[in-house]
Amino acid sequence: MKGYLRQLEISLAKLPAVGPRSARKIALFLAENKTALIALRDICNDVNQHTIKCKICGLINDEELCYICSDNKRNTAKVCIVQNNIDLYAIERSGAYDGLYYVVQQELIGENIMKRITEKIISEVIVAVAPTLNGKIIVHQIFNILSKFSVKVSELAMGIPVGAEFDYLDSETLSAAFHSRVNGVKE
Numbered sequence: 297m298k299g300y301l302r303q304l305e306i307s308l309a310k311l312p313a314v315g316p317r318s319a320r321k322i323a324l325f326l327a328e329n330k331t332a333l334i335a336l337r338d339i340c341n342d343v344n345q346h347t348i349k350c351k352i353c354g355l356i357n358d359e360e361l362c363y364i365c366s367d368n369k370r371n372t373a374k375v376c377i378v379q380n381n382i383d384l385y386a387i388e389r390s391g392a393y394d395g396l397y398y399v400v401q402q403e404l405i406g407e408n409i410m411k412r413i414t415e416k417i418i419s420e421v422i423v424a425v426a427p428t429l430n431g432k433i434i435v436h437q438i439f440n441i442l443s444k445f446s447v448k449v450s451e452l453a454m455g456i457p458v459g460a461e462f463d464y465l466d467s468e469t470l471s472a473a474f475h476s477r478v479n480g481v482k483e
């Protein structure tokens with residue numbers, strides 16, 4: 297392909313989970329289906345203009361306070377620390393957890409969450425990161441930060457394969473890992 301179509305193909309191939317063949321297929325489909333192309337352009341504009349990170353947990357959504365943080369039926373005594381939005385959705389899908397979340401950003405634990413830990417509103421922190429090298433570093437850093445506070449810290453137990461992405465785990469595996477979470481942090 298050449299010209300604009302080629303540029304579209306290159307942009308699409310940069311997206312996660314889209315290989316070069318899919319990128320070409322999607323580019324040609326969009327060029328041949330202008331209604332779908334325009335709808336996609338419009339929703340991309342909306343996402344660009346209107347999505348923000350929730351000011352408490354960091355989940356990307358349309359509101360300053362996401363649907364989880366503003367849900368008063370959630371258990372506000374628990375916070376689950378995840379590495380990204382995809383992992384948060386994977387845990388939500390498993391149905392194993394009813395507390396709040398924090399998505400790791402520049403800060404390993406957000407200001408609002410730290411405040412609630414010091415005020416003892418949060419009594420349990422569950423670190424739910426995949427057991428990759430980076431994940432293990434995060435676990436230890438969080439444990440170090442929280443060792444000064446009287447808060448229960450646990451991490452997900454067995455069943456999570458090394459290097460696994462939560463999104464590829466079935467809900468039962470994730471659910472089992474949640475229910476058998478271990479206190480303290482494994483060495």
Ligand SMILES: [Zn+2]
Nearest residue numbers: 350353362365
């Ligand atoms: Zn939130």
